[in-house]
Amino acid sequence: EILLTQSPAIIAASPGEKVTITCSASSSVSYMNWYQQKPGSSPKIWIYGISNLASGVPARFSGSGSGTSFSFTINSMEAEDVATYYCQQRSSYPPTFGAGTKLELK
Amino acid sequence: QIQLVQSGPELKKPGETVKISCKASGYTFTDYSMHWVKQAPGKGLKWMGWINTETGEPTYADDFKGRFAFSLETSASTAYLQINNLKNEDTATYFCARYPYWGQGTSVTVSS
Numbered sequence: 001e002i003l004l005t006q007s008p009a010i011i012a013a014s015p016g017e018k019v020t021i022t023c024s025a026s027s028s029v030s031y032m033n034w035y036q037q038k039p040g041s042s043p044k045i046w047i048y049g050i051s052n053l054a055s056g057v058p059a060r061f062s063g064s065g066s067g068t069s070f071s072f073t074i075n076s077m078e079a080e081d082v083a084t085y086y087c088q089q090r091s092s093y094p095p096t097f098g099a100g101t102k103l104e105l106k
Numbered sequence: 107q108i109q110l111v112q113s114g115p116e117l118k119k120p121g122e123t124v125k126i127s128c129k130a131s132g133y134t135f136t137d138y139s140m141h142w143v144k145q146a147p148g149k150g151l152k153w154m155g156w157i158n159t160e161t162g163e164p165t166y167a168d169d170f171k172g173r174f175a176f177s178l179e180t181s182a183s184t185a186y187l188q189i190n191n192l193k194n195e196d197t198a199t200y201f202c203a204r205y206p207y208w209g210q211g212t213s214v215t216v217s218s
Contacts, residue, residue, distance in 0.1 A: 035151075094153055
């Protein structure tokens, strides 16, 4: 099973600040997805296939990486971005999730 | 539009059984597999397994072999998750997912 290690576990950012979350895989994966989850809601696909924004996701979000190292970036933090973000790999069985990064507003 | 609508919250005692439903609409049910994901209170997401909606064959993650059962009612475009012999640690929200679409989650509380 591929272990996904997300960092940091919690991050606080001010409006307009750049935010970067990393996801490190224990073995190489071909694709990485990112989900956004707000309290009381189900996860929403945010970025798929490493760098593709899901429908409706603002352009201030981006994803990058390859092999075992991936990152999720918000260019300019907004209040509506407060949520927990999870990375997920489905290119190796079984699918696994990172532990999540809780993004708070400073 | 594609929707997955899950059944309502459940409060159960240890040792009891719960069966959660996930009704799909907006697409051909048998064209896509259905996955189940567990989220314990304040915790992350854990993949439980999936069911082939064409054949009905379930596949369980290692931590979910034994007391957990996936099933289908294809005529009703509905998938089910049954948990037998409930334990306190089964307290969680359970999601069905037909990637990238997710149900709204079903809260299961196990308490004596």
